[in-house]
Amino acid sequence: MYLVFFYLLVGTFFTVSQVSSAIITINFTTPAIFIFGDSTADVGTNSFLPKTKIRANFPYNGIDFPNSRPTGRFSNGFNSADYLSKLMGQKRSPQPYLFLLKAGLRKPMFRGVNFASGASGLLDVTGKHLNIVSMSEQIKQFKTVRGNLTLVKGKGATKNILATSVFAISVGSNDIFGYFENRSTVDPTIFIASLMTAYECHIESLYNLGARKFGIISVPPIGCCPSQRIFNVTGGCFEIENTFARAFHSSLDTLLKKLSCKLSGMKYSLGNSYEMTINVINFPQLFNFTYVDRACCGEGWLNAEKPCSPKANLCSSRNNYLFWDLFHPTQYASKLAAETLYNGGPQFVTPINFAQLAAY
Ligand SMILES: *[C@@H]1O[C@H](CO)[C@@H](O)[C@H](O)[C@H]1NC(C)=O
Ligand SMILES: *[C@@H]1O[C@H](CO)[C@@H](O)[C@H](O)[C@H]1NC(C)=O
Ligand SMILES: *[C@@H]1O[C@H](CO)[C@@H](O)[C@H](O)[C@H]1NC(C)=O
Ligand SMILES: *[C@@H]1O[C@H](CO)[C@@H](O)[C@H](O)[C@H]1NC(C)=O
Numbered sequence: 001m002y003l004v005f006f007y008l009l010v011g012t013f014f015t016v017s018q019v020s021s022a023i024i025t026i027n028f029t030t031p032a033i034f035i036f037g038d039s040t041a042d043v044g045t046n047s048f049l050p051k052t053k054i055r056a057n058f059p060y061n062g063i064d065f066p067n068s069r070p071t072g073r074f075s076n077g078f079n080s081a082d083y084l085s086k087l088m089g090q091k092r093s094p095q096p097y098l099f100l101l102k103a104g105l106r107k108p109m110f111r112g113v114n115f116a117s118g119a120s121g122l123l124d125v126t127g128k129h130l131n132i133v134s135m136s137e138q139i140k141q142f143k144t145v146r147g148n149l150t151l152v153k154g155k156g157a158t159k160n161i162l163a164t165s166v167f168a169i170s171v172g173s174n175d176i177f178g179y180f181e182n183r184s185t186v187d188p189t190i191f192i193a194s195l196m197t198a199y200e201c202h203i204e205s206l207y208n209l210g211a212r213k214f215g216i217i218s219v220p221p222i223g224c225c226p227s228q229r230i231f232n233v234t235g236g237c238f239e240i241e242n243t244f245a246r247a248f249h250s251s252l253d254t255l256l257k258k259l260s261c262k263l264s265g266m267k268y269s270l271g272n273s274y275e276m277t278i279n280v281i282n283f284p285q286l287f288n289f290t291y292v293d294r295a296c297c298g299e300g301w302l303n304a305e306k307p308c309s310p311k312a313n314l315c316s317s318r319n320n321y322l323f324w325d326l327f328h329p330t331q332y333a334s335k336l337a338a339e340t341l342y343n344g345g346p347q348f349v350t351p352i353n354f355a356q357l358a359a360y
């Protein structure tokens, strides 16, 4: 068995449903979007990090992106950060901070910035040895952007822009992978509590920098990723990790209720990635999926014994696969996930969905 919990990140969220009679907003202005987290939302950050191996800027990644271009996204095309941005009125996700920095942090930052970095987690130790950008570091980068915005727009206008912007965060899976990878003996309850302490700290930092609207995406059933299924002789999910994912969601639900009460003017939307994804795994035909256990791009059993690479096996009907590679959803799955976060009902996103959050 190679790949001893090869870290990265995961995400796969999904949907059944729809709807909530969408709020009709005449006069809807596109909010700026600031995106934080791991590879589920990374749109190329790690390609700018010379020291990390956790990257996706090579084929077959990007094979379904315009011009079949590998962009650093861990996907055959776009990811959920792109589809969410699209639903909120933009063409795709804002550019990575490290890309904008190279270009001199000019205008494009007004529509938002993407700070997400593959293999990062809530804890600073998560992914540290992989030389990625931790959540704490991502927030420092945001602080720089805020400083630059203030120079251009002034204090008052910056405050208004940030208060109406959406802050999307997708993180937590890598911390749980790290726990298992390190065979930690910390009590699970204490471990989840430590993740919540870190989350609270990150949300408060962003709030203190002017963020008010938080779109939070919790941890999917990570034990069902192809990379983890190969630890189960039946190819079934690695259940103990799913237990952690469920505990993470319910603790996060409690934390956000508490924080929104404490931080005046804070609004949030919490996407239940666990429910969305398990629903797809249990009822694949409802979503036109044929394969929900194996990777589209990879090698070996379940195409999950080696990562996606130019010499891996590539599936042909990518829209019938839930998983693109060992850890990540396909473009089609990411689109379903984003649509559910945006328009979904209370079984998938609470207390309001992302459309309501954006419009508020
Ligand atoms: C649209 O929004 C702007 C700024 O919030 C407001 O001044 C204007 O009256 C609104 N227009 C309509 C038609 O609601
Ligand atoms: C943005 O802020 C950083 C840190 O304060 C500064 O070094 C940089 O020059 C600023 N860039 C622009 C375009 O204002
Ligand atoms: C796992 O252990 C390694 C080696 O001791 C350490 O560098 C890393 O920070 C640990 N990871 C986590 C998530 O605790
Ligand atoms: C392996 O998968 C089966 C379902 O196929 C499940 O019942 C079992 O609990 C799983 N084992 C582990 C160790 O997660």
Ligand SMILES: *[C@@H]1O[C@H](CO)[C@@H](O)[C@H](O)[C@H]1NC(C)=O
Binding pocket: 288, 317, 319, 320
């Ligand atoms: C469902 O999958 C088939 C291929 O198996 C494809 O031809 C069809 O367009 C898909 N339908 C939708 C709604 O995506």
